[in-house]
Amino acid sequence: MGVFVFLPLVLPLTAWPVARLAEQHLHPRTATRVLTAVAGVMALCSTLCLALLMVVGTAQLPGNPLPDGWSDPEVRAAVPYDEIAGKAAIPALLAVCAACARTLWRHERVRRRGHRALEGLPGTSVAVLPDDVSYAYALPSRRGGRVVVTTGMLARLAAPERRALFAHERAHLAARHHRHLLVTRLAARANPFLRPLRTSVAFTAERWADEEAARAVRDRRTVARAIGKAALVSRGAPAPALAGFAAPGPVPRRVAALLAPPPAARTRPSLFTAVGLALWCAAFGTVVSAMSSANSAVTMVLILRAATPL
Secondary structure (H helix, E strand, O other), rough: HHHHHHHHHHHHHHHHHHHHHHHHHOOHHHHHHHHHHHHHHHHHHHHHHHHHHHHHHHOOOOOOOOOHHHHOOOOOOOOHHHHHHHHHHHHHHHHHHHHHHHHHHHHHHHHHHHHOOOOOOOOOOEEEOOOOOEEEEEOOOOOOOEEEEEEHHHOOOOOHHHHHHHHHHHHHHOOHHHHHHHHHHHHHHHHHHHHHHHHHHHHHHHHHHHHHHHHHHHHHHHHHHHHHHHHHHHHOOOOOOOOOOOOOOOHHHHHHHHHHOOOOOOOOOOOOOHHHHHHHHHHHHHHHHHHHHHHHHHHHHHHHHHHHOO
């Protein structure tokens, strides 16, 4: 395997430039999907890399439950710096698993707490909470989800701006943005180098919903005005696991984007542009990471199979 086994751990660095360029130059829908896919694949590859290293490290520990043949010099020779890398991978992988489990647990806890807060209210697509605190968010569910908004938020928006708010939150539910947010959060827990993608997806998901709301109400300025007014009074969603109105992402950039012409829906930028070059670099890094992980996994399985006594 050689040093190629370590590539999935560092190749997420190639996604840093594409994160900023994608959110600035790509259509928000395309940027959200591309960045989520890149983050998910690279996170899986880096986790597999840690798992392979952990096998080598665990086999070196006294009293380990693995077959004795797995600690043979031939197996350890497949990983450079096996004594250091193998043992360091054990706590690293445990930390990744614990962080991802905690993220999933918090996501499910927030979702259940949100549904409990709506018990007793009419089962309509929009739930209005009697609260002077201003916030609005999309609460997903298996039946499509609901838009949750407080009376405090509605009182501060005019009728056209309320329609923009509802269209924005319905866009979150229709596109299942909570899944994109969850994937990138898990990816950032699996590999800290993927944190810029998590931030970018949180922004592009909001921009995607902004554009859908502008298309629904047919007035970009109304949506921009609603976001600006809501940002001044909003407390944000109860938890970052939910997509809120005018909460994630730099609000001035979102307002400026809505005051500009709609973004082009082109999905394949030219290679001879900055964003095209960044996208192809990220795609190349993702493919290399996946191939490196697959090659290392197959090689390790063959080596361990050969070293396992019959």
